[in-house]
Amino acid sequence: MNEEISRRLHEAAQAHQPDRARMLARVQRGVAGPAVRHRARRGLWSAPRAALAGLVAGGILATGGLAVDAIVATSSSSETVVAPAGPSPSPSASTGTPGTPPSRPAPVVPAPVTTPGSPRPTPSAAVQAQNGVLWSAGSVDPHSTVYWSQENLVLRTTQPLTSLTVELRFAQTGGVQDTGDWRTLPTDDFTVTVQQTGGTLVYRWVLRPGRTVPAGEHEFAGQFNHATGVRSAAGDAYRVDAQGPGGSAPSVWGGFAPAQ
Structure with a gap:
């Protein structure tokens, strides 16, 4: 019984031709919209039929996974990544606005005292x-x-x-x-x-x-x-x-x- 199931699965896998367009469309719908949950049918499957269905589903998923990986890899390789521009360097202290030059000191008014040797007017x-x-x-x-x-x-x-x-x-x-x-x-x-x-x-x-x-x-x-x-x-x-x-x-x- 097991050998018969394996033989049939092998033949089914060889004869299967995956429809990549449909698979890609399903993947895109799955990404774009919410997942739809389906109720399982009531009743029990027979063991051979359940095993056969599981193996077929596994083969489809494996093949579909490879296809999705190839598509994602192709899409990623075509994207161009632009690095964000770094912050402009802040000006250094040496390029700041020059300080206001110090104001000139107020003129000193001579004290009312004449020292020896100071200039003297020429008398008449x-x-x-x-x-x-x-x-x-x-x-x-x-x-x-x-x-x-x-x-x-x-x-x-x-x-x-x-x-x-x-x-x-x-x-x-x-x-x-x-x-x-x-x-x-x-x-x-x-x-x-x-x-x-x-x-x-x-x-x-x-x-x-x-x-x-x-x-x-x-x-x-x-x-x-x-x-x-x-x-x-x-x-x-x-x-x-x-x-x-x-x-x-x-x-x-x-x-x-x-x-x-």
């Missing part, structure tokens, strides 16, 4: 004086303001001095008060006094005994506050008394030229 002939070895010139410092002033005295000597007294006198025009003084000669070489006397602010430098002022150009300055406004130096004056190794030297005196 009316405030210059020369007598023997001495030459002098007075001027209002250009850094003076409407509430503060500095007045300078330039003194030249053609020979060393063993005695020297320099006096600057500033008229009390309102609110005139001492704020400082300086000289280009060593501080320790002089005794300095500042006082208000007779409506005048007086600065006096006296050379200490045993000290010598070398030949050359030297400068003395007095600094003071005053009432707000442009102050006139018409009432201000200076005087210099000196003595050299050979005896007394002539004195020089004068006024202060306005700031240029």
Whole structure:
């Protein structure tokens, strides 16, 4: 019985010609639509018929599976895969927008103090004086303001001095008060006094005994506050008394030229 079934199955398999078009159509319908469930017929099949049907169905499915695999392989080989474009590279820090250059510092307003060696205005002939070895010139410092002033005295000597007294006198025009003084000669070489006397602010430098002022150009300055406004130096004056190794030297005196 079994041999007979095998023989018939073998002959059926050899004679079978699968319809690939129908099989492909069924596969496509199966993919596109929902599966249709069929009710099994009631009743029992005989064992030989059931075995024969199972073998035939297995052969059809095997052949159909090969056909489907071939179709899927052919379809896959014809597809073109395009790789997604990668994200654009982000710009590096070096390609960023340049920073705003630092702003320029605000201009520095000069403080109302003149240091030794600063540029001095050329005084007019009316405030210059020369007598023997001495030459002098007075001027209002250009850094003076409407509430503060500095007045300078330039003194030249053609020979060393063993005695020297320099006096600057500033008229009390309102609110005139001492704020400082300086000289280009060593501080320790002089005794300095500042006082208000007779409506005048007086600065006096006296050379200490045993000290010598070398030949050359030297400068003395007095600094003071005053009432707000442009102050006139018409009432201000200076005087210099000196003595050299050979005896007394002539004195020089004068006024202060306005700031240029």
